[in-house]
Amino acid sequence: MSLFETAELGHKVDDATYARREKKLRADLLDAQYELKELGAFPVVVLINGLDGAGKGETVNLLNEWMDPRHIEVHAFPEANEEEKQRPPMWRFWRALPPKGKIGILFGNWYTDAIVRRATRKDRKAEFGQHIVNIRRFERMLADEGVLILKYWFHLSQKGQEKRLRKLAANPRTAWRVTAHDWKLFKRYDSFVTTSEQALRETDAAHAQWTIIDGSDDNHRSLAVGEHLLAAMQARIKQHKTARKTAVKPVTGKPARKPGDDGRNVLNSLDMSQTLSDRKYARELEKWQGQLNLLSRHPKFREHSAVLVFEGMDAAGKGGAIRRVTAALDARQYHSIPIAAPTEEERAQPYLWRFWRHIPGHGQIVIFDRSWYGRVLVERVEGFCSEADWMRAYGEINDFERQLVDSGAIISKFWLSVSAEEQLRRFQEREQTRFKRFKITPEDWRNRDRWPLYETAVCDMVEKTSTDIAPWHLIAADDKQYARIAILRTLCENIEAAL
Template sequence: MFESAELGQRVDKATYDAEVPQLRADLLDLQYDLLAARRFPVLILVNGLDGAGKGETVNLLNAWMDPRHIRTEGFGDPSDEERQRPPMWRYWRALPGKGRVGVFFGNWYAEPITGWVRKDMKRAAAAHHLERILRFEKMLADEGALILKLWFHLSRDEQERRLKTLSKDPKTAWRITDQDWWRFENYERYHRMAEYVLRRTSTAYAPWVVVDGFDPRYRALSVGRILASAIHRRLAMPDATQRIAAAPFQPVAGTGVNVLSALDLEQRLSKKKSYASELARWQGRLNQLVRDERFAKRSLVLVFEGNDAAGKGGAIRRVTGALDARSYRVVPIGVPSEEERDQPYLWRFWRHVPGHGRVTVFDRSWYGRVLVERVERFCSEADWMRAYSEINDFEDQLVRHGAVVVKFWLAISKDEQYRRFKEREETRFKRFKITDEDWRNREKWSDYETAVCQMVDRTSTEVAPWTLVEAEDKYFARIKVLKTVVRQLEAALDGEAV
């Protein structure tokens, strides 16, 4: 890839001065068109060799465009807070919303390239890291993001000359560190690894562009033209992310097994004889586990889904009743906010990922995309079909970083749901729990049942399996939930599951 780039190109001052005013005007117009359309974000990944003009070029873009709508982020070594979460968490938090531009220095490509050069990471581990990056970028592109990846390049001789020039000038000497010289001494290793990474990760939806860093004027015009052309082309395209099929709900072929109909909903637990003692027993064990010193390097993510009125709230309260209020957070998931609609679907869940020693409970979750959004056609078929693999990848990242992910589907019969709905309508302090939407959802009971069965089939993985809870009897359901949490957390702390 580097061999195909012509390095050492120049632009004379007259040409530069003549073209820049029009380019600046075009970029500013496109930026405001982008902001007005609010259809997609622009993400610019800035990578390359020291001295190749990365910082100067980004500063110039901020000067040419409106910096209020550009988010420039520099990622160095992760902070203590970031180390407690999966590596991609800090990038998710910084993603620009629709209509805005994000510029990322030291982004997700820094670790595999620098890690291999430093010999902290073997080529196989770097390759695995790149596979995760490709899945991430594909998800961003599927969500509509325009991704531009720039590699600023220099020859070895030119890089040496730049470093020496900067080091000799008192006004710029502070910019050159021992680390910069170390990277220069390892130029060939950087060159080989960068070549491998760029070839492996240059895709149709997120291509790499090699920027010749020799001449500042040529470099600036090149980047400006690339950015203007890419935004112009995307704005002229129809917005595929907004197309939702008008066809009615159609079940998708799966295993053919209805896991919900196989549940024995008649299971009961006597409240007077055993519920109180069982509740105290399992709450006590859960409390001990989250205070265990081994949990300080773990986290607990609980996902509660289920039929309307199946008792998710009651089960959650019995779990949190065993915990110190300072150690957990319950995240209720409803209709996405305007800010959340401007981001990729999983963004609002990534932002709530707990740190080590913490518990996060999701009262409904990321599975809304393959349930309510699918059945009610709030998203396209392509969106919810790809969501299965995106969700599995998300949960795998959580588990690899020490999270224990426990997922529940609380199931009741249609008749029991009707009885609970009527009870809520007739009980003054429960009226807020029942809405017209709940009654409308009953009309699509079979559609939701199909979606649930396929969800369980496609997302019950070895690292994050589903637990189906027979919730016709709320006391039985609460104890089963507590038992499951305790046993999965014990297994993880004992090293039986990671």
């Protein structure tokens, strides 16, 4: 039995019933919308998909009419523009996500392309399967971030669709809505429906359920969507109001030893004694900066981008290392992004949103001074997020980086490892030096006390996110000169390998 069969039963609602139910519905929807806004706790993402002529556009317009359009954002996604093509396909959807307290209606979305390309046989099974996997991951992440995801599929029988399209085409006021593309897709009705059914089945989950809407009767369709949306919003609002906030506590004490743990880890196995003489440093610096400059202007680099991630304990030398990299680059080609506390707009979005907004187009280089790894480092150790949040971050980060690489980005991640003794020496130096007094705060001293906890977090991070496509480079950074050269060399090697 087809998934869509119940949507072909010919549901109907008479006008009198409609008028009565609509009146109550719109008042309740408006109420729920304002409560959502007042609460400001989560966004609502409404996906509108399905067959042409099944009433998708009418429904979106109706939702805007019923509710306050000032707090609804509608996004449609025509063909990708140049800026979008240079970035991962999900970039434009990230940009369209509504902030907490608002409703975002995505009309045509991450399903559209995947289904159309498969139904018209532009994609093979394997590619389609990959799209589905990506979608599942993305929706899982959204749901974990608290987004209420509502997915509507508008269905019509083949006969029903033909009738609809003909009717629309016959009326001069609606004829514009039926394009040649629609008729082309209509000819592939079976293929389109079969592909859609597969997509729906494989992406139907408790946290992102599909609701199939019979599109044949206007009254029924409108009420079905509206009442479902209302119930879902009310349920989630209620849940938020009754949920008791369990405060997240910072981790304290020493991390537990895992069985079989001999105390050796990737950090303390690093040879920290490596140094570089001034003369050798000057020579190597010129060599690798020259090399990096050439690579950044390589014609093939115009089809790539570079994403650099710098992480390390306080005073590990991130800033200095970054400046040795940027000195080799044309200032028009790179952006350096210092990651501090998120802004108001950023806090109203899923965690990775504030990094997505900075990812480079082709030929560009973006340098993150601290990064999305904050979640599994400082946020984990300081208890700024729940354990569940940082635990799932590993997978989300790997997924994010894979998307970057797929779109042509060359990722280089550096952990600058400084010993506790050397850090202490640098802190003291900073307190005494005029130019460096800005760099040391009481917080730095506080973080120092949690050294063992940070060390465990770093080891876990390296273990879980050092992937083939974006491995971590652990840099012994007690000697700044050695570290800077190691970074420049690694960066050149990474770019060279990709070109």
